[in-house]
Amino acid sequence: MTPSDETGSGAGWLALFLVLVLAVLAFAVALATAIGDYSIGLRTVTLAITNGLGLTGADIPPIEESVVWDLRLSRALVAALAGAGLAICGAILQALLRNALAEPFVLGVSAGASTGAVCVIVLGIGAGSLSLSAGAFAGAFAAFALVAILSNGATSGPNHTILAGVAASQLFNALTSYVVTTSGNAQQARDVMFWLLGSFGGVRWPDFQLLCAVVICGLAICLWMARALDAFTFGDEDAAALGVPVARIRLILFAVTAMMTATIVSMVGSIGFVGLVVPHAARHLVGPLHLRLLPACAAVGAVFMVLADIASRVIVAQQTIPIGVVTALVGVPFFAIILYRSRPQT
Amino acid sequence: MSVVASNLVWGVRRKRIVSDVSLSVAQGETLGLIGPNGSGKSSLLRLLAGLRRPQSGRVEISGQDISQIPRRALARQLAFVQQNAATDTNVSVRDVVRLGRTPHRSALSGWSAVDELAVASALERVDMTDRRAQPWQTLSGGERQRVHIARALAQSPRVMFLDEPTNHLDIHHQIEILRMVRDLDLTSIVALHDLNLAALFCDRIAVLQNGVLVACGRPAEVLTQSLLRDIFRVQAEVNNIDQTGRPHIRFKTG
Ligand SMILES: Nc1ncnc2c1ncn2[C@@H]1O[C@H](COP(=O)(O)OP(=O)(O)O)[C@@H](O)[C@H]1O
Ligand SMILES: [Mg+2]
Numbered sequence: 001m002t003p004s005d006e007t008g009s010g011a012g013w014l015a016l017f018l019v020l021v022l023a024v025l026a027f028a029v030a031l032a033t034a035i036g037d038y039s040i041g042l043r044t045v046t047l048a049i050t051n052g053l054g055l056t057g058a059d060i061p062p063i064e065e066s067v068v069w070d071l072r073l074s075r076a077l078v079a080a081l082a083g084a085g086l087a088i089c090g091a092i093l094q095a096l097l098r099n100a101l102a103e104p105f106v107l108g109v110s111a112g113a114s115t116g117a118v119c120v121i122v123l124g125i126g127a128g129s130l131s132l133s134a135g136a137f138a139g140a141f142a143a144f145a146l147v148a149i150l151s152n153g154a155t156s157g158p159n160h161t162i163l164a165g166v167a168a169s170q171l172f173n174a175l176t177s178y179v180v181t182t183s184g185n186a187q188q189a190r191d192v193m194f195w196l197l198g199s200f201g202g203v204r205w206p207d208f209q210l211l212c213a214v215v216i217c218g219l220a221i222c223l224w225m226a227r228a229l230d231a232f233t234f235g236d237e238d239a240a241a242l243g244v245p246v247a248r249i250r251l252i253l254f255a256v257t258a259m260m261t262a263t264i265v266s267m268v269g270s271i272g273f274v275g276l277v278v279p280h281a282a283r284h285l286v287g288p289l290h291l292r293l294l295p296a297c298a299a300v301g302a303v304f305m306v307l308a309d310i311a312s313r314v315i316v317a318q319q320t321i322p323i324g325v326v327t328a329l330v331g332v333p334f335f336a337i338i339l340y341r342s343r344p345q346t
Numbered sequence: 347m348s349v350v351a352s353n354l355v356w357g358v359r360r361k362r363i364v365s366d367v368s369l370s371v372a373q374g375e376t377l378g379l380i381g382p383n384g385s386g387k388s389s390l391l392r393l394l395a396g397l398r399r400p401q402s403g404r405v406e407i408s409g410q411d412i413s414q415i416p417r418r419a420l421a422r423q424l425a426f427v428q429q430n431a432a433t434d435t436n437v438s439v440r441d442v443v444r445l446g447r448t449p450h451r452s453a454l455s456g457w458s459a460v461d462e463l464a465v466a467s468a469l470e471r472v473d474m475t476d477r478r479a480q481p482w483q484t485l486s487g488g489e490r491q492r493v494h495i496a497r498a499l500a501q502s503p504r505v506m507f508l509d510e511p512t513n514h515l516d517i518h519h520q521i522e523i524l525r526m527v528r529d530l531d532l533t534s535i536v537a538l539h540d541l542n543l544a545a546l547f548c549d550r551i552a553v554l555q556n557g558v559l560v561a562c563g564r565p566a567e568v569l570t571q572s573l574l575r576d577i578f579r580v581q582a583e584v585n586n587i588d589q590t591g592r593p594h595i596r597f598k599t600g
Contacts (some may be wrong), residue, residue: 037462098433098434128362160416169482185384192366224453224454224455225453227448227451227453228448230441230445230448233429233433233435233437233441233445234428234431234432234433234445235433237397238390238428238429238431240397240417241395241397241421241425241426241428242421242445242446242448242449242501243417243420243421243422243448243449244417244418244419244420244448245418283436287434287441288437288441289441
């Protein structure tokens with residue numbers, strides 16, 4: 001049986017795989033929570049978490065409990081959700097656009113978010129009433145709306161949609177650069193730069209709750225449409241011949257991915273590479289059928305991002321490297337291996 | 347199920363690609379669709395399959411206007427084998443044939459014994475059972491074509507449209523596929539280039555030229571020397587050697 005079989009040992013393999021990855025994820029989250037400027041033992045971490053959940057009433061130092069529960073755990077879980085969300089969006093867009101290079105930012109969302117962010121940070125739009133995240137979210141959706149208009153509601157074919165995304169990205173990147181170079185001071189430019197490369201610093205429980213709701217709803221909608229997504233294998237017209245309401249599915253899924261990506265970007269910056277690499281890796285592990293690919297993407301993306309977050313904090317002592325730098329540094333070699341192994345056998 | 351098209355018109359911008367085509371195919375009948383390159387065969391099939399909306403005219407399947415039938419319900423009745431369906435995804439032969447079950451499955455329904463049977467017998471029909479685990483990318487052109495046909499069969503349709511299904515096939519499989527289409531209890535329309543195969547396997551033949559239906563009838567009535575000269579611009583000799591009255595065409599050079 002190949003992993004692409006949905007039945008029999010195929011399903012057993014997926015279940016085993018997911019259990020395995022979730023165990024690794026739990027361990028990675030605990031590790032991410034233990035490591036930091038003030039390092040805490042794994043046992044204390046576990047107890048602090050179970051205390052926080054109300055499962056135990058162990059006696060541990062309040063400072064450590066607070067560091068684990070209030071600061072680091074929320075951060076690790078947001079990282080996991082962001083990784084899961086980006087990987088799911090990547091897989092969906094690769095299927096809908098029938099392009100192996102598609103990733104969550106292909107529809108201009110991250111460029112739009114950066115413009116929104118600089119408008120708030122540098123231009124001070126909203127006069128302090130608007131948070132950076134709100135500005136980024138608005139910018140992301142403006143970019144997505146522009147892409148939707150340029151591609152006639154995504155009805156003009158995948159390549160047309162990709163080109164519309166490229167145009168929107170260029171436009172919003174240019175706007176960002178323009179604002180930064182003309183009116184920003186050096187410190188603001190650095191802030192923006194840092195934010196763009198992604199950071200989990202400063203995320204707290206409310207961020208987790210919001211992201212959790214968005215990612216879980218997004219995953220549920222995508223799973224609901226997983227069979228229809230498979231039908232896009234041979235293109236839009238072929239999907240229509242198989243009875244899939246192509247225009248509706250595509251519009252809903254573009255909107256869902258834009259929503260997820262915009263939420264993630266506005267919270268933690270535009271973290272590249274996860275949404276591109278993880279779907280390819282997951283496809284290697286569980287095959288191309290979306291009912292199994294999407295959960296696998298979520299699980300692998302979550303682990304990848306938590307590990308990347310750990311790496312970003314330990315590579316250079318006393319300093320946090322932007323998470324986007326780490327995902328690319330780790331992701332590129334990894335991707336190279338996949339590319340090498342899947343080269344056409346000629 | 348019968349297929350009836352009345353006064354179909356379709357085009358892009360100023361250009362008419364299908365002009366006022368009417369035809370009807372009876373339950374169980376196999377209609378061959380022939381015509382030079384660019385005569386509108388593929389476009390007509392897309393209109394008939396409901397993948398394009400005609401500018402005017404309509405298509406009925408068993409008396410029901412297909413524009414009124416929801417996509418999924420239509421796909422349970424009608425399968426369409428396209429001309430050059432390709433993919434970059436790394437799917438197996440079995441994955442592709444399984445796609446044919448899409449219109450029969452709801453979002454969360456499991457894989458049933460009926461689904462399994464449909465896939466297995468479709469693979470058997472096109473002689474690809476022992477290749478079911480092979481990656482799609484590694485198949486030859488003719489094998490891909492056969493897998494597409496298997497996928498259409500797995501759809502368990504009552505009506506099947508095939509756009510040049512015998513391209514890339516070796517002569518054995520050309521004959522096998524056409525024999526299968528003819529013998530199945532299906533109403534089918536097949537676009538073909540090989541006129542002798544069309545004569546052998548089709549109950550009737552429709553001829554398109556520049557989007558206009560110029561002839562439609564039994565092979566012996568349609569495939570005449572003058573039609574071949576006027577439409578296909580070839581000199582040919584047509585013999586009715588077969589006792590069944592199916593014509594045989596010999597092309598002449600010079
Ligand atoms: N979407 C389209 N836009 C412009 N021209 C088209 C389109 N579809 C088909 N055509 C043109 O219509 C004619 C008929 O095409 P087609 O139906 O594919 O012919 P056939 O299948 O008989 O070779 C061709 O000249 C083709 O270039
Ligand atoms: Mg054609």
